[in-house]
Amino acid sequence: MEALKQRILAEGVNLGSGILKVDSFINHQVDPTLMMACGQAFAQLFRPTNPTRVLTCEISGIAPALATAYALGVPVVYARKTKPVTMPETVFLTTAPSHTKQREVSIMVSPEYLRAGERVLIIDDFLATGQTILALVRLATAAGARVVGIGALIEKTFEGGREALSGLGVPIHSLVRVVDMSDGRIVLEE
Numbered sequence: 001m002e003a004l005k006q007r008i009l010a011e012g013v014n015l016g017s018g019i020l021k022v023d024s025f026i027n028h029q030v031d032p033t034l035m036m037a038c039g040q041a042f043a044q045l046f047r048p049t050n051p052t053r054v055l056t057c058e059i060s061g062i063a064p065a066l067a068t069a070y071a072l073g074v075p076v077v078y079a080r081k082t083k084p085v086t087m088p089e090t091v092f093l094t095t096a097p098s099h100t101k102q103r104e105v106s107i108m109v110s111p112e113y114l115r116a117g118e119r120v121l122i123i124d125d126f127l128a129t130g131q132t133i134l135a136l137v138r139l140a141t142a143a144g145a146r147v148v149g150i151g152a153l154i155e156k157t158f159e160g161g162r163e164a165l166s167g168l169g170v171p172i173h174s175l176v177r178v179v180d181m182s183d184g185r186i187v188l189e190e
Contacts, residue, residue: 001037001038001041001175001176003034003037004034004037004038004153004154004175004176005176005188007022007025007031007034008020008022008154008176008178008186008188009186009188011024011025012186014181014184014185014186016184018099018128018156018158018159018181019099020126020154020156020178020181020186022125022154026060026063026064026125026153027060027125030063032063035063035064035066035067036067036070036071038064038067038068038153038175039064039066039067039068039069039070039071040067040071041175042064042067042068042071042121042123042151042173042175043068043071043072045149045151045171045173046068046072046121046148046149046151046171046173047072049119049121049148049149049170049171050119050148051072051074051119051120051121051148051149052074052118052119052120053069053074053075053076053077053113053114053118053119053120053121053145054066054068054069054072054074054075054076054077054120054121054122054123055076055077055078055079055109055114055120055121055122055123055136055139055140056076056077056078056079056122056123056124056136057078057079057081057096057107057124057132057135057136058078058079058080058081060124060125060126061078061123061124061125062076062078063125064123064124064125064151064153065078065123065124068121068123068151072121075113077109077113077114079107079108079109079135079136079139080107080108080109081105081106081107081108083108087108087110088110088111088112090111091108091109091110091111092108092109092110092111092114092139092142092143093106093107093108093139094106094107094108094135094138094139094142095107095135096131096132096134096135097129097131097132098132099128099129107132107135107136107139108139109139109143111143114139114140114143114145115143115144115145116143116144116145117144117145117146118140118143118145118146119145119146119148120140120145120146120147120148121147121148121149121150121151122136122137122140122147122149122150122151123150123151123152124136124151124152124153125152125153125154126152126153126154126155126156127150127152127154127155127156127161127162127165127172127174128155128156128159128161129159129160129161129164130160130161130162130163130164130165131161131164133150133152133161133165134164134165137168147168147170148170148171149170149171149172149173150165150168150170150171150172150173151172151173151174151175152173152174152175153174153175153176154174154175154176154177154178155174155176155177155178156178156181157177157178157179157189158178158179158180158181176188176189177189
């Protein structure tokens with residue numbers, strides 16, 4: 001997606017250790033026009049999978065997931081990292097490593113909003129090692145739902161995430177692929 005590529009090249013910052021800062025348009029401040037365009041692109045890619053829900057993880061996945069769900073006309077559910085008092089006692093719970101927090105985080109979904117028989121499309125901001133997405137897959141599986149596709153705004157191809165997810169047998173699409181971040185660079189796939 002050309003608009004996303006241009007924003008990454010213009011505003012993305014390579015912080016080293018594989019961390020790409022895109023806070024000015026995705027992760028802290030969100031460009032709604034760009035996110036809606038990304039959501040439309042995902043909807044076009046995944047509409048044939050007939051998803052009934054979009055699933056993501058808070059907080060950075062919410063904007064692209066919401067835009068995608070809106071374009072598909074389905075609800076979006078996001079896995080929470082802390083349990084509010086409004087959530088039922090029994091939840092679907094797993095852990096995932098956080099690259100930016102440098103620790104394991106718990107993620108959970110209420111069984112009220114992720115049920116057996118759902119066709120789940122997972123959308124996130126990044127596909128790096130694939131561990132967060134695999135955690136979302138575990139939540140969907142625990143609920144008895146079926147994952148029908150995986151989408152990421154940005155894929156860091158050199159971190160092996162696509163390979164970690166390949167055994168799932170579902171379509172995996174990223175809108176932009178970063179192929180190299182060595183020496184402070186941000187190199188995108190043509």
